[in-house]
Amino acid sequence: MGMTMAEKIIARAANKREVKPGEFVWANVDTAMMDDLLGPRVVIAEHIKRLGNQIWDKEKVVIISDHYSPAANITQAEILQFTRNWAKEYGISKYYEGLGPCHQVLAEKGFDIPGTLMVGTDSHTTTAGAFGCFGTGIGSTEMLGVLVSGQIWLRVPETMLFVWHGKLQKGVYAKDIILRTIKEIGQAGATYKVMEFAGSCIENLSVDERMAITNMAVEAGAKTGLMAPDNKVFAYLESIGAPKGTPMYSDPDAEYAQKFEFNADTLVPQIALPHEVDKVVDITEAEGEVIHQAYLGSCTNGRYPDLVEAAKILKGRKVHPDVRLLVSPASRSIYHRAVREGIIEILSDAGAMILAPSCGACLGLHSGILARGERAISSTNRNFVGRMGHKEAEIFLASPASVAAAAIEGKITDPRKYL
Ligand SMILES: CC(C)[C@H](C(=O)O)[C@@H](O)C(=O)O
Numbered sequence: 001m002g003m004t005m006a007e008k009i010i011a012r013a014a015n016k017r018e019v020k021p022g023e024f025v026w027a028n029v030d031t032a033m034m035d036d037l038l039g040p041r042v043v044i045a046e047h048i049k050r051l052g053n054q055i056w057d058k059e060k061v062v063i064i065s066d067h068y069s070p071a072a073n074i075t076q077a078e079i080l081q082f083t084r085n086w087a088k089e090y091g092i093s094k095y096y097e098g099l100g101p102c103h104q105v106l107a108e109k110g111f112d113i114p115g116t117l118m119v120g121t122d123s124h125t126t127t128a129g130a131f132g133c134f135g136t137g138i139g140s141t142e143m144l145g146v147l148v149s150g151q152i153w154l155r156v157p158e159t160m161l162f163v164w165h166g167k168l169q170k171g172v173y174a175k176d177i178i179l180r181t182i183k184e185i186g187q188a189g190a191t192y193k194v195m196e197f198a199g200s201c202i203e204n205l206s207v208d209e210r211m212a213i214t215n216m217a218v219e220a221g222a223k224t225g226l227m228a229p230d231n232k233v234f235a236y237l238e239s240i241g242a243p244k245g246t247p248m249y250s251d252p253d254a255e256y257a258q259k260f261e262f263n264a265d266t267l268v269p270q271i272a273l274p275h276e277v278d279k280v281v282d283i284t285e286a287e288g289e290v291i292h293q294a295y296l297g298s299c300t301n302g303r304y305p306d307l308v309e310a311a312k313i314l315k316g317r318k319v320h321p322d323v324r325l326l327v328s329p330a331s332r333s334i335y336h337r338a339v340r341e342g343i344i345e346i347l348s349d350a351g352a353m354i355l356a357p358s359c360g361a362c363l364g365l366h367s368g369i370l371a372r373g374e375r376a377i378s379s380t381n382r383n384f385v386g387r388m389g390h391k392e393a394e395i396f397l398a399s400p401a402s403v404a405a406a407a408i409e410g411k412i413t414d415p416r417k418y419l
Pocket residue numbers: 037038067121122123124137363382
């Protein structure tokens with residue numbers, strides 16, 4: 001019986017010829033990422049001193065301050081200060097701040113390497129799977145163990161296969177694929193499993209678009225989301241001077257826990273209704289719902305193609321007077337490109353407020369907090385109660401195009417009418 005790509009990546013990390021789902025292994029970590037919110041300040045700084053005060057390999061540790069940056073109050077400023085100083089004290093040269101959400105920075109800085117094992121103190125570390133990198137979120141205590149040993153104790157997960165055939169219609173995007181997939185299995189449907197995505201529809205997506213899908217694998221409970229690295233991935237890595245790594249691919253006779261097939265030809269824009277990510281319906285079922293805020297950003301859908309799609313709809317049009325449209329490019333380099341290519345001007349002319357590249361509004365930490373009774377449509381990945389502000393605010397999750405269309409009309413709108 002063959003192995004899945006997840007099993008092969010773990011076998012390599014465990015220096016074993018093969019592994020089987022259910023087996024426990026000690027796996028060598030290739031990249032350990034900490035963000036500011038669950039990084040050194042939580043557990044690690046205090047206890048690493050008691051564990052020899054040594055990091056196993058400083059070159060494999062990345063610290064990215066993104067949730068609190070730029071600081072919105074003194075507490076956040078002190079967390080950033082602590083994280084910055086800790087990185088300096090422990091000689092972590094790969095420290096980034098103010099460049100945007102960690103998962104976009106990891107990709108742009110070349111840490112998402114095919115065939116490698118990445119752990120991060122953020123649940124959306126699964127994003128790296130778009131590069132064929134096994135990325136998974138871990139807690140600060142587990143991270144402490146990784147920092148001193150370079151290893152993590154892993155139970156080899158089973159893999160679920162999601163094959164997307166066909167071609168996305170105009171106005172339908174990668175975000176609609178992952179929302180539809182999560183609708184199929186529910187928010188716990190992939191708990192402790194790997195979601196492997198394949199099929200011509202996935203292969204036709206750009207790497208940027210694929211990242212929106214693997215980013216949200218954790219919203220179905222998945223350990224990680226994975227896609228076979230192909231020439232698009234290798235071209236991306238080459239363009240940033242990153243190594244090709246050790247690309248792994250599932251064997252034709254690999255064993256999957258479950259297999260699902262979908263046809264993208266018939267997929268229509270999807271939307272997740274408050275307050276659960278798996279409460280997904282066709283957008284036509286939610287049309288007309290009033291919204292007060294539209295948010296375009298985050299490690300899910302704040303990338304350059306996302307801004308371009310929104311700009312296509314907003315060009316020459318105005319945001320509804322009762323709506324605030326907030327735009328936060330997912331990284332500084334995306335922001336710079338969007339400025340150079342006139343995208344920011346189009347969005348701003350339409351009435352958008354352009355925010356810093358940051359986690360910020362995505363989880364209600366700063367900028368764009370919702371008041372009681374307000375409703376937002378957002379290109380992000382979570383819509384739990386209180387996620388973006390008041391616990392009596394509501395959040396709809398959708399594609400950047402759906403966010404733009406709703407911003408114009410002041411209500412949930414099928415974006416296809418504008419395309
Ligand atoms: C703050 C962090 C722990 C959390 C995560 O792990 O996903 C955050 O990034 C989120 O999106 O909810």
